[in-house]
Each structure stands twice: as structure tokens, then as C-alpha cells.
Amino acid sequence: MHKITFTIIALSCMSVFQTKAQEVIPLYANAVPNAKQVAMEEKSELGKDGILRISHVTVPTLTVFTPPAGKANGTAVIICPGGAYSILAFSHEGIDVAKQFNEWGVTAFVLKYRLPDDSIMVDKTMGPLQDAQRAIQFVRENRKQWHIQSNRIGIAGFSAGGHLASTAGTHFKQAYIDNPHKTSLRPDFMVLGYPVISFSKELMHAGSRKNLLGAKPTAEQDKFFSNELQVTPQTPPTFLVHAKDDAAVPPGNSLVFAEALKKNGVEATTYLYEKGGHGFGMHNHTSTVKWMDQLHTWMQQHRWVK
Template identity: 50%
Template sequence: MKCVIYFLCFSISVIAMNQLNAQGVQALYPGTIPNYIDGPNLQKSEVTGGIERISNVSIPTYEFFEAKGGKSQKPCVVVCPGGGYKILASSHEGTDIAKKFNELGIHALVLYYRIPDSTRQVDRKIAPLQDAQQAIRLVRKYANKWGIDVGKIGIMGFSAGGHLAATAATHFEKDYTGVDDGINLRPDFQILLYPVISFRPFGHSGSSVNLLGKKPSEDLIHLYSNEEQITDYTPKAFIVHAADDKAVPIKNSLYYVEKLSENNVAADLHVYAKGGHGFGLNNKTTKELWFDRLAEWLKTNHIL
């Protein structure tokens, strides 16, 4: 009998684990994708050095990671992987992060947003932002069903995904999806890891070219340089950057925090002396874990 009971409990445990991400990858838009040009789906995933990279994303999707147990209504974070608006670093800046949030009792939605492509979008500049706004819309729309606290919905991004997250945090007053449903698209907080913030010379030229093209107008540069779009209603921020980041200079985060401060928006900036770019959860140059600091910040701000 003991063997039977043990086997039954083990089976239930396995089933529960398998159902952790029962939703799987879902279509971001329930119907027509806005700003979409039809064509073949050339999306592919490759793993190099243990890191998964998704390219040619023309049909946006998401994956919801549910935090089990605890409060019935939990915080939720929309996670935007980086990749220079060329690919998505979907594992170490996406699913790995979502699972870490689940350990804290926080839901996470990993957003596989569209890569800007003039052959697949009428206006490639707004496609990623449309997808980020749609992700926030879904989280708010299904908050009761998914067990989400509507006052604790944040957005997070890494590198170019950090630019997207910061764009969503500074451009929420306009609905770029064209949907008029009255849903609040403002995230309650933003978490940025080695983010591209600006398309000024100290920004990241690769992300700028991939999103805006080779010769964007001054108006476009201003619009997508997020340090220039901050108001006193911009959500509070937690930011991590390494001082020796050669890909995305730390000036991006420094300028952003300066402008947040000028507008009386609370911001925590955590700077590593070393670490470079793209380290995900683990900066191998130190034993200090930025995610532990983030957990404390979430508690201090009554999000967790």
C-alpha cells in the first residue's frame, strides 16, 4: 500500500510540474495582427553556446508562466528578451527569467515580439511597441482569470528588449495597436537590464538601424530616445548595467536615471564594475546577484 501511495503522490507531482506552463506558446493577437503584411513564416530557433536565439519573428506570440501557490492575486511581469531588434535571446533573457520570477511568487509573460521588417510590416518602427502594448492589454484583460493583481503589472527588458520596455513605459498614452477598448496600457513599474535607452550617438547604432532605418529623421530619433520622453507619470524603475559594457554604453542608463530624477520618478540603478553585456541572470565577474537586489526592491515598493 505504501508503494502505491508513493507512486500516486509521485505521479501527481509529475503531472503538476508538467502543467506548470500548460498554456504553452500562444498567439499574441486573437484575430488580425495589426500592421501586418502576409507572407511565409520563416521563424527559426537556434541554440549556440547554450543560448537559444529566435530569428525572423513575423508572427508575435507569448508564453505565460504561472506562479503557483501563495496569494490568489499576484504581480505579473511582461519580459522582453534582447537581441538588437534582430533576434530574440529567448532563453537567458526570457524563459529563464520567467522561471525565476515564479520562484518569488510572481507571474511572468515572455513576449516574443516581432522583429522590425519592412517586408512583413507596413510600418516596422511601431511593430515591437504594438506587441508590447498588446501584451500589457492581455495581462490586464485576463487578470481575474490568470490571478493577477492589476495594480502590480510591470514590464522588463534586456538590451534592445530594454529599449522596448522603456518605450512601453514612456509611450503608453497613445495606443499604437489601434484598439479602442479603454484598457490602461501603462505598466506599473519597469525593470531594465543593460538597456538601450537612446538613439543619440551614445546609444546603440545596431538597434537604431534595425528599428528606424539608416537615416532616421530628427523627429524619429527624439521620439524613440526614451530619456527624452519621460514625464512625472512615467513608472518607477529598477535598472542594472555594467560599467564596462562596450555594446550598450552605461550612459544609456545614466541619462535615463537622470531624467527620471528630474521628473521626480523613483529609480534604482545598480552598477557592476565589470560584466560586459548580455549576462542575463548571472554576471560571472561577481558573486552578487542582481535578482536578489530586485527582489528586495519589489518588497520595498510593496509589489511583492
Template identity: 50%
Template sequence: MRRLPIMMLGLGLLLNLLSAKAQTVVPLYKIVPNAKESSVREVNDTTVKRGKVSKVVFPTLTAYLPDAALANGTAVIICPGGGYSYLVVNDEGRNVARELNTRGIAAFVLKYRLPNDETMQNKEIGPLQDAQRAIQIVRQRAGEWHIAPDKIGIAGFSAGGHLASTLSTHYQKALIANPDNVSLRPDFSILVYPVISFQDSLLHKGSKKALIGENASAEKTKEYSNEMQVTDNTPPAFLIHSANDKVVPVGNSINYFKSLSAHGVKAEIHIYQAGGHGYGLNNTTTNDKWINHLYNWLSSNRLIP
């Protein structure tokens, strides 16, 4: 077959090829812990522009590494949202990773398992196991990826924000094998319209039902209401929300911010008057870009230049 000159490929295709080449997909485990044998198979709905993956059985971490000339040593593990029922892998995953790369930040999109009694012995810990394993891998391979091991953060959108804040407040107890005692604590968190609480006044019913069940005990509900699990050692956080969010009430972010502040933990919150829920990088109701505020916050905390 005749080969076309590179110029004829077009700049867009060439960039896509280069970008694809830069990505590495890392399976989280050789043997997935807390797993059951089942007939469940992953579903990737390519007709949804935002990206939609469900029924994850084999979790992975996809690395998006910045150009070596831009790399600053900071890394972010990204947890897409989807109510613990599916993952928005484009708008709340890949697109965010590529944006972070433009500022020299290494990004890793986490395709985590979704709670499912068919595939897990204990569905409530499956996503957290995968988040712990993700940060463990990035720390262990920090040298290979030119990452500073003390500049590894976790980001989460919607229910992915619940997972990110759960890791930030439940990192002390390892739910995975950790023979080298690698720190599972993120150095910072980025929470975008996050589910934080499972308390009745704030909860996103779908997320709670999927993870711990709608009739979970008061004790279990408190355990996974992360504004109630903050300590002096909880990582600093940057939060984005919209006041008119009808899916996940803005009180989730406000209460987490207040808890962090009460414990002397650095935190910054930006609340838009509009925008609703699920807008990824682009809140179309405003010309303001929340990602620019994030970069300013990262810079002020000496995480990027």
C-alpha cells in the first residue's frame, strides 16, 4: 500500500497520532481484589460525545504525560463522574487530562470499578480500592514518569468527586496490598461539582444507592459523608460548584470547605451563580474558566510554576 507523505495526513490527524502514542494504559492489578467470577462485560457507548463507560470489571489507569519541556513534576489522577453507575470518560476524563498537560501537569484518567454485587464481594469498597491502587502506582512509578512523589493529587467530578474526597479522608486504612507502605494520601484534591455527603439534606440519591444502598445505616451513611470525616491531615482542596446545581446540591462543596477550614486545612472554593451540573471544563453560562482559577491555586501552593 502506498504511503502518504506526513503533510498529507493533516495537522489534526498528526497531533492525534502523537497524542495517542504518548498515552499508556496501565492495568491496576494482575489479579483484581474483591472480585467475583461473573458474566458481566464492560460497555463502552461510543455514541455519547461526553463518553460513557459502564460495567467496569478490569480497572485501568491511562497516563497522559506532558511534553518533557513543559513538565513540572506535578501529577493529577482524574476520577470521572457518573453516579457510580457509569463513567463520563471524555468530558470528565480525557479532555481534562489533555488540558492539564498544557500546563506541564501529568494526568492519569482512572477507569474505576462501579459498585456491583455481581462482580464484587463488597461493592462499597471497590471504587476506593481502585483509587488507592492508582495513587500507589503513580507514586511507585514517579521516577519513570518524571513526577515528584509529593506532588500527586486526586481530581473528581460529581460522583468521581465523592471517590476523590473519600480517598482524601479514608487513606489511612489500606484496602489493597501495600507491602512497601506507600503513602495512599493525595497531596491535594480538585473537586468539581462533587458529591461529598450522603446525608439526606445534601445527597445525590443515585450515588448513595449505588455505593452503600438507599437504606444504609446511620453509621454507614456517616462513614461515607466525607465532610464528617475531615481531619487536620486531610489534603488541601480546590472546589468548583454552581449555585443552581439541581443534581448535586452546592451544599456538598460548601460543607466540605467549611470542614476543611475548621481543621486548618488549606482550601479554596468558587461558586458560579449558574451552570447546573456536568459541564466538565466549560460552564457555558459564563466567560470565566474555572481551570484558570485552579492553575492560580496550584501556583500559590507551589505545585506548579
């Protein structure tokens, strides 16, 4: 297993986070599947809004965040930052969230996944899902290294990262990566923040749909990636959060997914803010309610945290 050790310094609007000697693991030990051999330089930019944005990813990785000594509880979560399948909002929808999970004893893995691009992928529609499946496979197969239990590995995602997480949570029966050990690719739970779910005309986020599927997707592609249509009784229990005034990704995305889950007998909890817009990460500053507290209670109820 190849590892990289480095220091992350990520600025946010509220504070500065620094993690020393953070472990960064290339997602694939050998060749990256579905990849074209082209040169592309990855880009990282810290915006004036304090958000670290990463683009042009050709080497997907997992950045590991471990709980304080003696606090790990056997639960893990893979975090997919959002960014309309164009960039990765790596700080407030990745690093910051991972550190909060650590406080609850959860080992967190921030996924730097490939963004759909015809110039670097044979089939750009499948690249992100392959990386999400590989992340679940990797964590499950190497769980003993971090004292993780095999049935306590979840996935979280925000915006388009929520689409990716829900795609992994509804398409796990088919492996789109090599899986010689038949490792389960099903996440045990999902946490979806203002997620893109549907590519229907009424609910879709046009930018995410275009970036993933191209300008003229087929009806079959729209259906395949409209994850409310892919829910089964085996879909993992899910916590969703959304703001009613989200003008970018309509809150109906969360509502139709929760409805589909409940129709299939799958537990779903949805927290809706009256205001907050889109992209607020862990902190909706229009409300005194902290949705992460709601999530913590939900995870306690399922015994994923104490």
C-alpha cells in the first residue's frame, strides 16, 4: 500500500485548520481504471471566501483523519466534497467535516475523486463512481489498520458529492472496478448534505448533470443517475439536510430520495432549514440549529457513535 505524508493547511471563513503528517493514500496501487494517459496538472486554489478548491484530478486519493488516541469507536466515513462535478470544495465540505467526525470517534477519509473530463477518461460518466466504489473497497479491505468494523463504514457527500455518495449507495450491486475478493461495495449508512439526487427536469442541477453526462445525455443515462429511481430495500439508511430556499439544488432532491427510501422500508431522516441557501457546509449561519448535532443524535440512535 503506497502512502504519502504531508501537511494540510486549509483556511476557512471561521478558522485555520492544520493537521500534521496527514496520511494521504493513492486510491489505486497500480493503474487508474478508465483513464487516458495524458498529462494534466492538478490545481488547488484558496478562494477569498476561504474555500480550498481542487480541480483537474488525475490521481485520486484518500486523506485519512483519525480520532484522538483512545477515542476511535470502529465507525468510518468516506467524505465526498461537492463542486458540481467541476471542482472539489475540499475544505468546508471535506477536511472540516472529517475533523468533526473525529471528535465523535469516527475515522474519516476525504475522497479526492476524479472529476468528469473526456480528456482524461475513456468514459467520464463512470470515473467518479469508480473512485467512490474503490474508496469503500479500500477502507473495508484495510479496516484492521484503523480498527474499523466491517459493518460500520458509511459515506457522506455534499451537493454533487452528495450525488456521488448516493450513487455509490444505490449502485453497489454492480462493481465498476476490479473486485477479486468480492468485497461488499455497499456503504452501511449515508449522510447527504443538500445533495444533487435527480436529473429530472424539475429537480436537476443543470451544471452537475452536464459536467457528468455531457450536453445531451440519453434518457437511460438520466434514469441511471437519478438516484431516487434506484432505491431498493437494500439501500443504506440515510440522513439528509437541505435548506428550503436552496436556489441551486432544489430541496425536492432530498425529499424525493427520502420518500423513495421510506417506500422501500429504509430508514430516512431529513432536516430542512427554512433558509440557508446552498453550500453552507456544517454551519448554516441563518439558524441557531446545528444540523451536525441532529446528525450526531441520529448516529447515536444507530449506535455508530456513543
